[in-house]
Amino acid sequence: MILRSPHFIAGLRACLPVLPGVAAFGAISGVAMVGAGLSPWLAAVMSVVVYAGTAQLAALQLIGAGAPLGVIFLAGMILNLRFMLYSLSISPHLQGLRPRARWLASYFLSDNGYAHTIARIASQPTASGHAEYYLGACTAIWVTWESATVAGIVVGAGIPASWSLEFVVVLTFTALAMASIRDRAAAAAAIAAGITAIAAIDLPFRLGLIAAAIAGIVAGVIAERWTR
């Protein structure tokens, strides 16, 4: 039984320090989902089925701005591209799992679950049980995230419109943007994306977001070449 595996439990434990942060963002995302006009039930379904907070919030913001589903799909793909990188890097360590467990491992993949497992693999490359450790870490994150989201949905549904709760989404992305600017090249990416987003505001179908994302990525790559 995997739940009794010491590696699984070690993975759960390793995530304890980040759980308050995960709970806070989960609660905010629950509040923001109902703030953006989703009914509490659909917000809960979305949280479990999609399990990608930033893509969910971005999609709701884009829907509010009148973007068509195609653009929302593109934006979701771009925001979730990082999971492809995690998938690539963690995959060799999960190939011992049964096919069904690998489906679960795919659904479970999260920023924190990945980061903790990769840290263990880097520090103890020859240790056994990386896959169980990964599933343990991801379970801790998933349970915390989903319960916090439901709490946020319940609280958010009771907050009056005059509080402008929808602005929480914008502020969440502000905090995430600031956290992702760790060096000059990332700052260049952010500045180029911000300027392009303003200049391209009149593009049809809200394609300005896609144009800004591409401009930012290109600027980041160029800036990295220069500063090296």
Add this chain to the structure above:
Amino acid sequence: MDTLTALLLITLLAATSFVPRASFILWLHRVKLPEFVQRALRFVPAAVFTALVVPQLVFSDGALDIGLHNAKLVAGCAAISFAVVTRNPLVTIIAGMAALHLARNFLGS
């Protein structure tokens, strides 16, 4: 938003979330991404998050609006300052909401 649109949205988003996650774990375990793609992907968060935020702060009712009377811009700048100083997302969000309401009440915006 009606229920049908919401369900369609959830299905679309589920695809954008599951496919990248499963890509190498389930399907492509023998494939390697070229290094320049990996380097470029590093800039996705900074670029996309900024692109989502900036128009929300500098436009109001579809027109460029830069000044103290734009409460959202004031709140956004406050949030950015708090993010730089505290590096704490929760503090950033709370400070931004407080600034929004302060700006509306005291700057008349």
